[in-house]
Amino acid sequence: MLNRYLEECLYFTASRLTRVVTKMAEEEFSRTGLAPTYAFLMMAVLDKEGITQKELGEILHLQPSTVTRLIEKLVNKRLIEKQADGRSTRIFSTEKGKEREASIYESWKNLRASYNEILGEKEGDELTLQLSRISEQLEKMK
Amino acid sequence: MLNRYLEECLYFTASRLTRVVTKMAEEEFSRTGLAPTYAFLMMAVLDKEGITQKELGEILHLQPSTVTRLIEKLVNKRLIEKQADGRSTRIFSTEKGKEREASIYESWKNLRASYNEILGEKEGDELTLQLSRISEQLEKMK
DNA sequence: CCTTTATAGTTGTATGTACAAACAATAATG
DNA sequence: CATTATTGTTTGTACATACAACTATAAAGG
Numbered sequence A, B: 001m002l003n004r005y006l007e008e009c010l011y012f013t014a015s016r017l018t019r020v021v022t023k024m025a026e027e028e029f030s031r032t033g034l035a036p037t038y039a040f041l042m043m044a045v046l047d048k049e050g051i052t053q054k055e056l057g058e059i060l061h062l063q064p065s066t067v068t069r070l071i072e073k074l075v076n077k078r079l080i081e082k083q084a085d086g087r088s089t090r091i092f093s094t095e096k097g098k099e100r101e102a103s104i105y106e107s108w109k110n111l112r113a114s115y116n117e118i119l120g121e122k123e124g125d126e127l128t129l130q131l132s133r134i135s136e137q138l139e140k141m142k
Numbered sequence C: 001c002c003t004t005t006a007t008a009g010t011t012g013t014a015t016g017t018a019c020a021a022a023c024a025a026t027a028a029t030g
Numbered sequence D: 001c002a003t004t005a006t007t008g009t010t011t012g013t014a015c016a017t018a019c020a021a022c023t024a025t026a027a028a029g030g
Helices: A002-006 A011-033 A034-045 A051-060 A064-076 A095-119 A121-141 B001-004 B010-032 B036-047 B053-060 B064-076 B095-117 B121-141
Strands: A080-085 A088-093 B078-086 B090-091
Touching: A002 A080, A002 B036, A002 B053, A011 A034, A011 A095, A011 B010, A011 B036, A011 B095, A034 A051, A034 A064, A034 A088, A034 A095, A034 B001, A034 B010, A051 A064, A051 A088, A051 B001, A064 A080, A080 A121, A095 B010, A095 B078, A095 B121, A121 B010, A121 B095, A121 B121, B010 B036, B010 B095, B036 B053, B036 B064, B036 B090, B053 B064, B053 B090, B064 B078, B095 B121
Parallel strands: none
Antiparallel strands: A080 A088, B078 B090
């Protein structure tokens, strides 16, 4: 049956995995009041105050327009601030933003724990690195 | 830097991979006039005429509401038809739908070829099966 | 039978992400 | 310098997917 063939399709299985893992991530990060991607953006800003949008896009592997939209929402929540710098825009965390740092990292740790509990620490970590390597390869070729 | 840590996050790497692979899939399937998920739904219907929406959701791992939306669009394109059957709905392909079969399978084959060209056939196929197995595990636990 | 419960599908709404085109600011070139 | 090209960001729009609440049909229990 088709069923079997679907499982041999990288697009299909990758999408499926992402849907499952995204749901787990949303649950873990819900404590922070942020969806996972927003939390990652916050981490990137906290990690490098004054980071530009372009850099954020590169680190997060997101398109510029997506970064603009994410930032817009975080500015509305007063977690970050924008500061024009030539044609770039630099992003800084606010006090309120810094206060979330601990809770974000906590959720992140819990997320990793929760899928590693199911997959086993070794397999989970190996898989993750493999996915990263493979995305890299595929991106490079396009 | 944060960079390194992101690559150790399954949510992050899985999402990234899906974005890359989805883009490849969209390109390959564009010849069929369908986005990848629609093409998969078509395949499932062609594979089992009269399949119910519930079954489609199970095979494709999509929520009922999502299946409703996909079907709606394919009905508009006159590629499938719905037929009420008690509280279920059975889906059949139209003549126009059947005509697409060859081209859909062609695109699907090309997609597999195109990422296997980059990853190597063995690694590509192994990865895919692994992702499928892991999605299964994670889904079961939730 | 009639009422309650379970099951299948739909609808309204929201969200993340992207593309393409536009805009704004700097850099390069004639 | 004035014009053109390049680079970084934004805006309009679109799409896949989901959740929650709803509707419709069938099954089960008194």
